[in-house]
Amino acid sequence: MSSPAFASTADLGEKTVSFEEIGKGVYAYTAEGDPNSGIVVGDDSVLVFDAQATPTMAERVIGKVREVTDKPVSHVVLSHYHAVRVLGAPAYGAKEIVCSDAARAMIVERGEEDKASEIGRFPRLFQGADSIRPGLTWPTTTFSHNASIWLGKREVRLMKLGRGHTAGDIVAWMPDTNVIFAGDLVEYGATPYCGDAHFTDWPTTLDALAAFAPAAMVPGRGAALTNRAMVADGIKGTRAFLTDLYEAVKSHVAAGRSLRETFERVHETLKPAYGDWVIFEHCLPFNVTRAYDEAGGLDHPRIWTDERDRQMWLDLRG
Template sequence: MATKPFASSADLTEKRQELEILGDGVYALTAEGDPNVGAIEGEDFLVCFEALATPVAAREWLARLREHTDKPVRYLVLSHYHAVRVLGASAFDAEVIIAHDNTRALIAERGKEDWESEYGRMPRLFKEPASIPGLTWPTLTFSDRVTIDLGGERGEVHLRYLGRGHTEGDIVAWLPKQRVLFAGDLVEAQAALYTGDAFHREWATSTLDNVAALGAEALVGGRGAVARGRAAVDAAIEQTRHFLEVMLREVGAVHERGGTLREAFRAAHAALVDRYGGWPIFEHCMPFDVARLWDELSGVERPVIWTAQRDREVWDQLQD
């Protein structure tokens, strides 16, 4: 039997990017399941959401954005600490880089290991990795919320912490006037979930409840298409919840009866593959998802740090 390629290491095909305009001065760049990014115009500045994996990749996004606005980037918002979201930050020349308090702590604790891990898992996303100057450090952090006044009649951006989920430091950017939500990896629309650093039970319940309570009419998830309209937004949130609930049910059942991690992986994979197996990064995510949930059910409160070596060990352990 052929060996399954490690994570996304064999995914070398460039994805078609699409710049979508969600309202006056509200932009999202999606790319067939690659990480999404966004931008919001203020009166004389920009708020950018997410930074991509390298400065070279970020500059390509900024070149697309500059076809619509030449305003300088005042704020760069990082939804969480993962390398593919943050290491391109230097390209933005932002006055302020904003993240949650927990995200800054995670960068200090495990940012270097995560960088090496994600580069090994998703090499295609790291365009010209030598362009990365080092770890990205936020210059402003918060615990609950920050409000950015966009000026004029443009309204506000509310940066909110809605609870632990994809990581312990995820934040969203909510535009109440436009009813647009940049949800980061707390919600995926037609893309599989990565939960290797997650808090599954809290994410599937109170955190997603808080996301839904905002009442967004357009939602940009971490990956996948933009959800437009309340029905599509609700569907994206519930798809995310369903993925988590199935994992909790299947892995939990094996754990409770004293089974093995490998058995839990097979059970969760079998339960999810028909619905989600054709979606981006499903096969990549599942071993790491199940390993983290198994730890969580075993009483390991905070995720074990992923290193390039541990990635390979878990991958090899769970493959048939």
């Protein structure tokens, strides 16, 4: 295999933003496989689900929101702890920043390391990095399993359905429209990032999500899923990728193969089916490394640092 540029450092092309209503007063902000945000317009205020990576990037979301409402943003909800989802939160001026207890614990444990790691991996997503406030973005409100935010008479129900993309993922469900914001638990035409994943748990979490039979969904990456067939396809594709990857890695671990040999064989196995998905080449080294650890009995993902990222890339792709 050729040795590609590290992670997504060579991905410099601008993406076209889409902003579409997928339920009454519920919007999807998407950008050709870049991180998505979900927006709910309530009676008196607005909720934003996933904040983008910097305040500068968040201003683009705010601009789209202002095209449909002048109501203030009262709540920013973080689906999990990754910097690309959270560091833009201060731009919204929200009275509450909400995430799960587990996500906050991960910010405490590894937030600084993740910030440096993600900026190094994908600088285009951190445009205006100098607009990030010093330090980390901290939630004002956390919960363990379920919480409801009321935007006047409109409920946004936040739920921790299980471990998956991270230990702290949550989804947001709007009962009045049966629309769900899934965060990175579901991707659509984009490669799931699994560097902090729990492969054994993730399919069960997807089962719990599918049980809502959502009428529409905003996935973490990829186009908005605007009907039940698209939602089912998004969940099915995410599940297939996770299963194919983890089963392949487990077989190589059982055979006593090294991490590099495992990566090379899994890359060869998965590329025909998934190689055209967004950020496939970026994600796969991180994914295989985490799957190799979990298959070897390590339940708690190791912390990624900028230094570890680059050493791993050299070891597997150099």
